[in-house]
Amino acid sequence: xxxxMIRMQNISKSYDGEKTFVIRNLNLEIExxxxxxxxxxxxxxxxxxxxxxxGLYRPTSGRIYFGDRLVNDVAPKNRNIGMVFQSYALYxxxxxxxxxxxxxxxxxxxxxxxxxxxxxxxxxxxxxxxFLERMPAQLSGxxxxxxxxxxxxxxxxxxxxxxxxxxNLDARLxxxxxxxxxxxxxxxxLTAIIVTHDxxxxxxxxxxxxxxxxxxxxxxxxxxELYEHPKNLFVASFIGTPPMNFIDGILERQGExxxxxxxxxxxxxxxxSILEQGLKGSKVVLGIRPHNLHLVGGDTENCLGLRLDYVxxxxxxxxxxxxxxxxxxxxxxxxxxxxxxxREAVTVQVDSGSINVFxxxxxxxxxxxxxxxxxxxxG
Amino acid sequence: xxxSRQGKKDKTDGDDLRRKLFPYKMxxxxxxxxxxFVAVPIILMIAISFSSMGLDLQWEFAGWSNYKRVLADSxxxxxxxxxxxxxxxxxxxxxxxxxxxxxxxxxxxxxxxKRENAGLLFRIIWLIPSxxxxxxxxxxxxxxxxxxxxxxxxxxxxxxxxxxxTWLANxxxxxxxxxxxxxxxxxxxxxFASAIRQIPDNxxxxxxxxxxxxxxxxxxxxxxxxxWPITQKTLWSVLSFFCTYEIIMLLTAGGPGGKTTTFAYYIxxxxxxxxxxxxxxxxxVLLVAMSALIGxxxxxxxxxxxxxxxxxxxx
Ligand SMILES: Nc1ncnc2c1ncn2[C@@H]1O[C@H](COP(=O)(O)OP(=O)(O)OP(=O)(O)O)[C@@H](O)[C@H]1O
Ligand SMILES: [Mg+2]
Numbered sequence: 125x126x127x128x129m130i131r132m133q134n135i136s137k138s139y140d141g142e143k144t145f146v147i148r149n150l151n152l153e154i155e156x157x158x159x160x161x162x163x164x165x166x167x168x169x170x171x172x173x174x175x176x177x178x179g180l181y182r183p184t185s186g187r188i189y190f191g192d193r194l195v196n197d198v199a200p201k202n203r204n205i206g207m208v209f210q211s212y213a214l215y216x217x218x219x220x221x222x223x224x225x226x227x228x229x230x231x232x233x234x235x236x237x238x239x240x241x242x243x244x245x246x247x248x249x250x251x252x253x254x255f256l257e258r259m260p261a262q263l264s265g266x267x268x269x270x271x272x273x274x275x276x277x278x279x280x281x282x283x284x285x286x287x288x289x290x291x292n293l294d295a296r297l298x299x300x301x302x303x304x305x306x307x308x309x310x311x312x313x314l315t316a317i318i319v320t321h322d323x324x325x326x327x328x329x330x331x332x333x334x335x336x337x338x339x340x341x342x343x344x345x346x347x348x349e350l351y352e353h354p355k356n357l358f359v360a361s362f363i364g365t366p367p368m369n370f371i372d373g374i375l376e377r378q379g380e381x382x383x384x385x386x387x388x389x390x391x392x393x394x395x396x397s398i399l400e401q402g403l404k405g406s407k408v409v410l411g412i413r414p415h416n417l418h419l420v421g422g423d424t425e426n427c428l429g430l431r432l433d434y435v436x437x438x439x440x441x442x443x444x445x446x447x448x449x450x451x452x453x454x455x456x457x458x459x460x461x462x463x464x465x466x467r468e469a470v471t472v473q474v475d476s477g478s479i480n481v482f483x484x485x486x487x488x489x490x491x492x493x494x495x496x497x498x499x500x501x502x503g
Numbered sequence: 504x505x506x507s508r509q510g511k512k513d514k515t516d517g518d519d520l521r522r523k524l525f526p527y528k529m530x531x532x533x534x535x536x537x538x539x540f541v542a543v544p545i546i547l548m549i550a551i552s553f554s555s556m557g558l559d560l561q562w563e564f565a566g567w568s569n570y571k572r573v574l575a576d577s578x579x580x581x582x583x584x585x586x587x588x589x590x591x592x593x594x595x596x597x598x599x600x601x602x603x604x605x606x607x608x609x610x611x612x613x614x615x616x617k618r619e620n621a622g623l624l625f626r627i628i629w630l631i632p633s634x635x636x637x638x639x640x641x642x643x644x645x646x647x648x649x650x651x652x653x654x655x656x657x658x659x660x661x662x663x664x665x666x667x668x669t670w671l672a673n674x675x676x677x678x679x680x681x682x683x684x685x686x687x688x689x690x691x692x693x694x695f696a697s698a699i700r701q702i703p704d705n706x707x708x709x710x711x712x713x714x715x716x717x718x719x720x721x722x723x724x725x726x727x728x729x730x731w732p733i734t735q736k737t738l739w740s741v742l743s744f745f746c747t748y749e750i751i752m753l754l755t756a757g758g759p760g761g762k763t764t765t766f767a768y769y770i771x772x773x774x775x776x777x778x779x780x781x782x783x784x785x786x787x788v789l790l791v792a793m794s795a796l797i798g799x800x801x802x803x804x805x806x807x808x809x810x811x812x813x814x815x816x817x818x
Contacts (some may be wrong), residue, residue, distance in 0.1 A: 201714030217727035259607050326549035349686070464689035 127180050128191070129315040130154040130177065131282065133462040135186035137172055137339075142184060146477040150186070154332075159309055159316045161326035162361070164336035168318040171287055173336075176284050179203050180242040184288040190283070201230065203283070208274030212268045214260040214275075224274045231279075242278055243387065249308070250274045253481075266297045270447045273305070279359075281377055284309065286318040290325065297407055304330050323363050327351070328340075335359050353480070357487040360411045360480060366443055369417070370483070371410045371428075375403070382435070384410060388448035389428040391474060393481065400488035404483050411480035414443065419464065419474040426474045446470060544729060545791070560780075562708035569785035578761065578769075583793075585676075586745070586766040590797070593680055597687040598733060604688065605695030606721055614699075614707060615717055626692060631692035641753035644682050645671075675755050675763045683750055687743070691736050698732045699725060715808040734805040741801055745794040766790050 142282035179200035430446035612622035648670040657667035757764035774783025
């Protein structure tokens with residue numbers, strides 16, 4: 125059933141004759157029609173991975189398949205791909221029309237009429253018919269982005285690759301373009317890969333996300349799974365705004381449950397929800413999302429005592445910035461702020477079952493998840 | 504109310520004037536230096552051209568006599584024609600040559616085939632002629648093209664059993680053009696190479712993904728980026744080839760039989776060998792007029808005004 129469009133097998137990449145590796149042993153599989161995001165901080169090798177997929181860079185070792193075809197030695201133009209670059213890379217001395225026609229002009233035996241028809245067709249889809257005669261410098265950032273999209277789509281590629289396509293756009297336009305890209309991808313049945321360092325964008329646009337750090341894929345999963353069950357501390361800290369709270373603790377087994385002592389309170393975690401073999405010692409890091417913390421009046425079960433620093437208005441909700449100990453910050457997402465005062469103590473209750481427990485030493489998530497075991501994890 | 508508005512308007516007018524004068528204020532060092540080192544010599548030159556100044560350096564008004572002598576000089580038309588040909592051929596060859604070398608090393612070696620060290624090495628070697636002092640440079644070539652069998656080419660020909668050729672006597676102009684072009688192209692490859700380097704990587708990568716061949720990329724993507732350097736280099740070459748005399752002086756001394764005497768060398772000969780400063784100045788005035796004219800033609804042909812950037816600010 126699996127219809128693999130792209131397979132990267134044990135890909136490594138070094139720019140300096142194998143002294144240092146920018147990508148290490150990367151494995152990635154993308155199904156036909158899937159929308160995958162490569163997500164990670166700056167310099168983690170996202171663009172390098174994409175460049176290898178489009179054929180501009182060669183992997184130092186490993187194999188890349190498109191379908192059943194080994195494409196390691198296939199030139200970019202023969203890979204049937206469309207590419208949108210970060211800075212759009214429009215040809216500055218050619219008009220919008222000529223920019224879009226450029227890929228068609230490289231194919232032998234395409235007559236003028238066909239070129240014209242195809243250019244106008246794609247310009248209409250991307251809504252830039254009105255600008256065809258302009259020069260790229262005379263367009264706004266959003267319009268340039270659309271031209272870059274049309275140029276990538278004009279040859280009707282099977283795979284669309286986007287390298288940070290929206291990083292130069294303002295927040296509003298980002299939302300608009302991102303919806304359009306998603307829509308186009310679905311309508312044209314494209315397999316798409318987007319590179320981004322914006323986790324919100326990745327969560328919104330793609331069906332699957334590969335979270336990368338230092339040239340290694342940390343987790344490759346659906347957005348909700350990344351959010352609910354991050355595989356390790358890196359993924360947990362990278363995914364979600366406001367970010368997940370991390371609280372150091374000492375874990376101790378007491379019969380059918382674990383007791384976790386933290387500087388701001390003691391939490392109880394059922395024994396079956398922790399994978400004991402993952403624990404290297406008793407030191408752990410608890411990961412709790414801000415919306416899983418609730419202000420409560422008195423001290424009840426599973427509570428943490430914090431001190432409120434300030435309140436940030438997010439529109440519908442309030443973000444309470446608190447701390448415990450010296451300066452360890454904890455963010456609480458709350459609907460109301462009644463009864464709390466700045467620089468005073470607050471008590472928050474933790475949703476049971478919402479705690480991710482990470483081994484302090486390895487950084488791995490040691491929480492047991494029902495769905496994960498039935499789905500099987502990748503990478 | 505009305506009064507205060509009037510006052511404001513006055514102030515704006517003052518600001519306007521100051522604003523208009525500001526660029527000239529900023530450029531004043533340029534005006535001063537240009538005045539001292541360009542305008543004054545030109546005025547002196549024009550003044551001397553109306554005198555009969557000789558080795559005694561006495562300025563004595565001579566009216567149009569120097570110019571009349573130039574007009575009467577039967578060698579002037581042929582020298583002018585030869586100079587124009589020399590300048591045009593040298594300019595075209597050195598511009599095309601340096602673009603070619605820059606594309607080959609910077610685009611092909613550096614960018615397309617990622618042999619950056621080879622490209623760099625070649626460009627450094629290529630730079631040597633323009634860094635060599637002209638005297639040394641010309642004497643190397645005189646050694647190469649010398650007429651006896653001690654010289655390089657004839658020496659090799661001799662070893663191969665071929666009779667020596669008197670290169671400089673038979674092909675003086677060809678050799679002159681060759682070594683002038685080489686020295687000029689040597690210096691300007693850097694100009695084109697750095698213009699090519701400034702093209703964003705993404706643009707060339709995009710063209711590659713779009714399926715463009717190297718030749719197409721050079722023609723359609725890279726060449727437009729070279730328009731400004733080409734204008735610059737052409738203008739510079741025209742003006743400097745018009746004034747080239749030291750290579751001629753050292754290589755052929757204008758010979759044989761005046762075959763390599765260009766306008767600039769003719770001026771040099773009259774003014775500094777025959778010490779006819781008045782006549783030399785009159786010739787110089789004509790040379791300046793001629794090169795200014797051709798310079799303007801170059802600016803017009805390359806549409807230089809379209810390449811200038813519009814102001815970045817309106818302030
Ligand atoms: N052409 C190159 N030569 C040498 N090193 C390179 C080259 N391109 C990238 N690198 C290095 O490889 C690493 C990964 O770069 P890459 O461009 O893939 O990062 P990225 O994840 O796309 O980052 P960003 O979000 O900043 O674009 C970086 O450390 C970078 O310095
Ligand atoms: Mg990048």
